Amino acid sequence: MRADSDCERATVTIQTADENGPAADAVRSAQLRSTPEGLETSVRGDGSTSGGAISGGGFTISGGTFGNIRTGRGITVNGMHISGGNDIVVNGVHITGAGGTVNVSQGVSPIEIVAVVPKGSSLQTRSDSADIEATGQLARVDANSVSGDVDIDRADDIKARTTSGxxxxxxxxxxxxxxxxxxxxxxxxxxxxxTETVSGDVRVHATEGGNLSAGSVSGNITVTASDANVAQQLNVQTSTVSGRVRTPQPAMSAESRRRDDSGGARNYKTGRTGPGQAADRTL
Incomplete structure (x- = not known):
């Protein structure tokens, strides 16, 4: 998704490089409708690949002929000699062989949903394995993916959830x-x-003050600030079981360097940081 300041009306394009097969079928059956809230689109696919198994002779798949194939020490396809114990990929075609049998599997091209929207629009999206990417200034983003990555350039309010992405x-x-x-x-x-993650790392760079809560079970947590004055305006709370924690040090003002009337030094409230430790800093 791309937010463009010159865009006056949102457009959505659903495309794939395949002319036939599961990806092409999914694009043809995609749903796109306009609602009072905006544009809605839905694309569903079975994620399957076309393929087959042979032990000799010719083989035709998805309208394309994979020539004469013979087995032996290696595999010969239209005069091209291929050998190796692992999977072999030629122009997106997966070729494997075992026990005198050659398996040929034609990969499926990815499906892309490209949306161009006016600046300040909002995005709500969900995917199983597809990556979610948004560029330009958005108002709100609600993104949910199982194994895909989520990449948001600029948005006032972001809600994002993934399993492994x-x-x-x-x-x-x-x-x-x-x-x-x-x-x-x-x-x-x-x-x-x-921010919360179980085994992943958390990295935050602050350019203005604010409240930050970061937690991870086994991942590391790193918080940095653009300068010491910004660090002084941060309220950071971190928690991790076995990861390491790094937080910025605030600037010490002239008043804080002076001792009070009782002769004691003025201290900030700071928790311990390091492996397996939680760190709370209130400034």
Whole structure:
């Protein structure tokens, strides 16, 4: 998805390079409709691949002929000699052989949904294995993927969930991000964020102050700030069982360096950081 300041009306294109097969069928059966809330699209596919097995002679699949194939020490296809114990891929075609049998499987091209929308639009999307990518300034994003990655360039409010995919966010103010085994990162943060992952790492770079809660069971947590003054305006709460934690150090003002009347030094409230430790810093 791309948010364009010159765009006045949203457009959606659903495409694949295949002219026939599962991907082409999925594109032809895709649903696209306009609602009072905006454009809605749905694409479903079985994710199957066309294929077959041979032990000699010629073989035709999906309208294409894979010539004469013979087995032996190697495999010869139209005069091309292929050998090896692992899977072999030629121009997207998977070729395997075992026990005198040759398996040929034609891969399926990916399906792309390309949307161009006006600046400040919102996106709500879900996928099983497809990556989700959005560029340009958006108002809100709600993205959910099982194994695909989520990549959001700029959005005021982001909600993202994955099982094994990574979540990367650029500039944002409000974040709720959760992943089981994927990494979570925010490149330009300032506002309020809650990030949780089980085995992935969490990386956040703050350019403005705000409240940040970051948790991981076995992953590392790294929080950085553009300068010490920004760090002083951050309220960071982190929690991890076996990962490492790094948080920025705030700037120490002239007042904090002076001792009070009782002779004691003024201290910030800071928790321990390191492997297996939670770190809370209130500034």
């Amino acid at each position: 990574d979540i990367r966010m650029g500039r944002t103010d409000q974040v709720s991000a959760h992943s089981v085994s994927g990494d979570i990162s925010i490149d330009d943060f300032g506002g309020s964020a809650r």
